[in-house]
Amino acid sequence: MPSAPKNTAAAGLDLSRTLTFFFEDPNWVQKLLVGSLFALLSPILVGTVFIAGYAVALARNTMRGATPLLPEWDDLQAIFIDGLKGVAISLAHKLPVLILIFMTCLALFGGIFLHRGGRTLPEEFLYFGLPALLAGWLVVFVLSFAILVYVPAAFVRFVRTNRLGAAFDVMENIAFIRDNSAAYLTALLAILLASFIAQFGFIVLCIGIFPAMFWSACVMGYVIGELARLAGGESADEGEGEEA
Numbered sequence: 001m002p003s004a005p006k007n008t009a010a011a012g013l014d015l016s017r018t019l020t021f022f023f024e025d026p027n028w029v030q031k032l033l034v035g036s037l038f039a040l041l042s043p044i045l046v047g048t049v050f051i052a053g054y055a056v057a058l059a060r061n062t063m064r065g066a067t068p069l070l071p072e073w074d075d076l077q078a079i080f081i082d083g084l085k086g087v088a089i090s091l092a093h094k095l096p097v098l099i100l101i102f103m104t105c106l107a108l109f110g111g112i113f114l115h116r117g118g119r120t121l122p123e124e125f126l127y128f129g130l131p132a133l134l135a136g137w138l139v140v141f142v143l144s145f146a147i148l149v150y151v152p153a154a155f156v157r158f159v160r161t162n163r164l165g166a167a168f169d170v171m172e173n174i175a176f177i178r179d180n181s182a183a184y185l186t187a188l189l190a191i192l193l194a195s196f197i198a199q200f201g202f203i204v205l206c207i208g209i210f211p212a213m214f215w216s217a218c219v220m221g222y223v224i225g226e227l228a229r230l231a232g233g234e235s236a237d238e239g240e241g242e243e244a
Contacts (some may be wrong), residue, residue: 022218032215038214042213060225062225093151148188191220
């Protein structure tokens with residue numbers, strides 16, 4: 001019989017295992033190949049949805065201590081539905097940053113257009129517009145960092161309660177981060193390391209970018225599941241069933 005998963009509720013998050021658990025599954029090669037195919041389709045969004053859904057399913061398996069942790073690709077409909085919810089959560093939290101980036105780029109390109117059109121940049125732009133532009137990029141950076149830190153907690157509570165609305169309960173999500181700060185910091189580090197490897201490490205390690213992208217998404221799903229397990233798994237007092 002396979003050995004039981006490590007009890008992270010008692011031991012906290014094991015950083016090394018967050019990066020290696022994927023390869024403990026005896027069928028990890030087949031699952032990686034299918035995931036890589038969906039990663040290849042990610043530019044047309046449908047691949048992104050399936051990868052997000054797979055990460056959610058993996059998070060649930062991890063929370064429940066299932067063996068093996070990696071889900072099978074045998075229920076594409078359920079994976080797709082979970083993926084739509086996962087993408088919705090991610091986009092909803094990133095929307096303010098995307099809008100701010102769009103507005104800042106418009107202001108930047110407007111200034112470049114005035115300059116290249118042979119017109120002198122208005123004095124008001126130099127004294128007020130340019131500082132505002134720089135301040136806008138600073139806000140984008142700070143807000144992006146805050147979202148990077150916050151969004152995993154939103155996914156943890158979504159996985160724990162199976163309610164989409166729980167992902168947008170800001171105060172509860174912040175309280176979760178505060179109450180599990182040590183494990184949460186390790187989880188963030190694992191996500192950042194996996195993202196770095198997916199973007200740059202594939203060149204050094206001679207693996208494809210699409211398998212690396214899929215593996216990175218699985219690392220995020222795993223650490224979300226471990227955080228949910230650390231917090232006690234599915235929370236009965238937060239409601240059962242699935243919110244539409």
